[in-house]
Amino acid sequence: MEDTRYKILLENFRAIHRQGFQSTRTDKVVAELGITKGAFYHYFPTKNDLGYAIVDEILCPMYTGIWVAFEQAESNHAVILEDTLKKYVHLLTDQDVQYGCALNNLTQEMAPIDAGFQARLKKVILSMHRSIEEGLKNGQIAGAFRTDFNPTQMAFFILSTIEGAFSVGKATRSKVIFEMGLMQLLEFVKTLRR
Amino acid sequence: MEDTRYKILLENFRAIHRQGFQSTRTDKVVAELGITKGAFYHYFPTKNDLGYAIVDEILCPMYTGIWVAFEQAESNHAVILEDTLKKYVHLLTDQDVQYGCALNNLTQEMAPIDAGFQARLKKVILSMHRSIEEGLKNGQIAGAFRTDFNPTQMAFFILSTIEGAFSVGKATRSKVIFEMGLMQLLEFVKTLRR
DNA sequence: AAAGTTACATACTTATTGGTATGCCGCAAG
DNA sequence: CTTGCGGCATACCAATAAGTATGTAACTTT
Numbered sequence: 001m002e003d004t005r006y007k008i009l010l011e012n013f014r015a016i017h018r019q020g021f022q023s024t025r026t027d028k029v030v031a032e033l034g035i036t037k038g039a040f041y042h043y044f045p046t047k048n049d050l051g052y053a054i055v056d057e058i059l060c061p062m063y064t065g066i067w068v069a070f071e072q073a074e075s076n077h078a079v080i081l082e083d084t085l086k087k088y089v090h091l092l093t094d095q096d097v098q099y100g101c102a103l104n105n106l107t108q109e110m111a112p113i114d115a116g117f118q119a120r121l122k123k124v125i126l127s128m129h130r131s132i133e134e135g136l137k138n139g140q141i142a143g144a145f146r147t148d149f150n151p152t153q154m155a156f157f158i159l160s161t162i163e164g165a166f167s168v169g170k171a172t173r174s175k176v177i178f179e180m181g182l183m184q185l186l187e188f189v190k191t192l193r194r
Numbered sequence: 195m196e197d198t199r200y201k202i203l204l205e206n207f208r209a210i211h212r213q214g215f216q217s218t219r220t221d222k223v224v225a226e227l228g229i230t231k232g233a234f235y236h237y238f239p240t241k242n243d244l245g246y247a248i249v250d251e252i253l254c255p256m257y258t259g260i261w262v263a264f265e266q267a268e269s270n271h272a273v274i275l276e277d278t279l280k281k282y283v284h285l286l287t288d289q290d291v292q293y294g295c296a297l298n299n300l301t302q303e304m305a306p307i308d309a310g311f312q313a314r315l316k317k318v319i320l321s322m323h324r325s326i327e328e329g330l331k332n333g334q335i336a337g338a339f340r341t342d343f344n345p346t347q348m349a350f351f352i353l354s355t356i357e358g359a360f361s362v363g364k365a366t367r368s369k370v371i372f373e374m375g376l377m378q379l380l381e382f383v384k385t386l387r388r
Numbered sequence: 389a390a391a392g393t394t395a396c397a398t399a400c401t402t403a404t405t406g407g408t409a410t411g412c413c414g415c416a417a418g
Numbered sequence: 419c420t421t422g423c424g425g426c427a428t429a430c431c432a433a434t435a436a437g438t439a440t441g442t443a444a445c446t447t448t
Contacts, residue, residue, distance in 0.1 A: 004395080022216045023307050025435070037437085038397045047436065100302065107365045108294065108302035113213050118367070125365045156362060156371055157378035161351070164358025168350060171301045171319045173312070177350055184351035188382060198425080219405075231407085232427045241406065393446075401438070408431070418421085 005043045007033055013054045017102040020109050021051055048116060051106075055120040059103055063124055067131035077139030078193045085186050088162065089179050097178045100170035104163050129155050136192075145192050154192070161185045199237045201227055207248045211296045214303050215245055242310060245300075249314040253297055257318055261325035271333030272387045279380050282356065283373050291372045294364035298357050323349050330386075339386045348386075355379045 008030055015024045026047055027037045044050040066084065073080045099105075103124060110117035136151035161181060169178030202224055209218045220241055221231045238244040260278065267274045293299075297318060304311035330345035355375060363372030 019307050020216075020303060022214075027435080036397050039395075041437070042394085042396060045437095099306065104361055105302050107361065108299050109214055111365060112293065113217050122366050125362060153374040153378050156359075156374040157355070160358035160362045160375035161355045162358065163361045164354035164356065165350075167298055167301065167357045167361060168319060168354045171305060172316055180347040180350040181354035184347050221405085230427050233425075235407070236424090236426060239407095389448100391446100391448080394444085396442090396444100398441080399439085401436105403434105403436090405434085406432095408429100410427100410429085412427080413425090414423105415425105416421105416423090418419105 004035065004039055008035060008040055008043060009050070009053060009057065012050055013058050013102070016051070016054065017105065018099050021106060022109065026050060048114060051110065052116055052120060055106070055117070055124065059106070060120075060124050060127070063103055064127050064131065067128055067135070070135035071131035073135060073138065075142065075144075077135060077142060077144035078190075081135060081139070081189055081192075082186060085162075085182055085189065089182050092175065092178075094175045097166070097169040097175040098173045101163060101166035104166055125159070129159055132158055143194060146194050149192065158185065158189070198229065198233055202229060202234055202237060203244070203247060203251065206244055207252050207296070210245070210248065211299065212293050215300060216303065220244060242308060245304065246310055246314060249300070249311070249318065253300070254314075254318050254321070257297055258321050258325065261322055261329070264329035265325035267329060267332065269336065269338075271329060271336060271338035272384075275329060275333070275383060276380060279356075279376055279383065283376050286369070286372075288369045291360070291363040291369040292367045295357060295360035298360055319353070323353055326352055337388060340388050343386065352379065352383070 011033055012024065012026055012029050015029045026040055030036065030040050040050075044053065066087075070077070070080045070084050103121065106117065107121045107125070111121055112118075132155035133151050136145060136154055139145040140147045140151065162185070165178050165181030165185070168181060169175060205227055206218065206220055206223050209223045220234055224230065224234050234244075238247065260281075264271070264274045264278050297315065300311065301315045301319070305315055306312075326349035327345050330339060330348055333339040334341045334345065356379070359372050359375030359379070362375060363369060
């Protein structure tokens with residue numbers, strides 16, 4: 001049953017999101033599901049491979065999904081961009097902010113010490129960037145945005161600010177502070193309208 | 195000799211900055227200095243206490259120092275703010291960006307799993323925020339900045355974007371990408387001038 | 389129905405790794 | 419000059435945690 005594999009994957013993702021990769025004890029996580037080490041190592045050769053699978057199968061689709069609407073927009077680019085930012089604020093709970101951005105967490109912790117994580121996480125980040133960049137470019141062409149900014153740079157700026165708001169929100173354990181970062185970004189993004 | 199203690203502190207700070215706290219082996223780090231475990235545990239009761247000392251004695255002064263000029267400015271607020279941002283770009287090497295922001299790294303990794311780190315790192319973040327906020331307020335009063343923005347929110351925004359640029363720079367291992375985030379922030383910050 | 393394979397469970401192993409116990413040396417106070 | 423203490427070095431310890439070896443029930447294939 002692939003069901004067991006997915007349960008292992010998902011529950012470990014949750015644990016890693018909260019406490020980080022290294023301090024997560026995979027056997028204890030699966031034990032809570034009534035599953036043993038045997039099942040874990042049946043599906044994943046090593047703990048790192050579990051981590052890779054989480055990035056590939058959970059993080060990657062999750063994060064690229066956020067920006068797909070903006071990337072593929074054919075009209076109302078500005079509205080969709082602003083709505084996407086608003087979603088960050090509305091969909092997240094207090095706890096979500098305290099746990100931080102799963103992608104950011106994993107990057108900070110694992111990218112420097114493992115090339116497998118590094119490559120995968122970079123891919124996800126660049127994929128998000130590409131989506132934002134595309135949306136900005138299309139919006140410029142469609143006349144939704146001003147054309148006096150560089151979409152590549154602006155996309156990195158937007159991405160950086162979101163990730164940074166998560167960082168600061170996590171550090172202070174405050175959703176309100178997270179929101180301040182995002183709200184200011186939203187105000188700024190409105191000035192990109194034409 | 196307090197010299198030994200400081201050497202232990204500094205070398206471990208460097209190692210932790212690069213590979214993170216948990217994966218740093220303190221005994222191996224000090225061994226490179228020709229120092230043994232005995233000396234380490236003579237000065238620090240536990241590994242966590244070393245981490246706390248690093249935050250208190252290295253990170254805290256380092257990061258608050260960055261913003262002290264802006265906080266205490268009596269004139270030219272806008273110029274000093276912009277210069278502070280420029281310093282981030284000019285003073286950092288390619289490697290620095292790859293290693294990421296030491297404060298951010300430690301926060302992401304350790305804040306969720308240890309209350310001692312959490313409290314200390316939060317303090318440093320809020321201290322930086324306070325400096326930026328003060329500078330913005332003073333600049334508004336002095337007529338250097340527009341008054342139609344909220345200094346508290348704006349300070350969190352600036353802080354978030356810087357931290358986020360580090361995150362994205364680290365994830366992509368690219369100083370150029372880090373710079374794009376900061377350069378866009380710089381452009382934005384210029385619009386705050388009155 | 390025999391043989392093989394999948395999907396696990398249980399028990400064990402082994403390499404860290406943070407931390408401790410102890411000892412020694414030099415120096416300063418009494 | 420001897421006693422005590424700060425400043426280490428060395429050797430040892432115990433817990434953990436990733437990973438392995440083995441077993442076995444169910445299911446598939448031939």
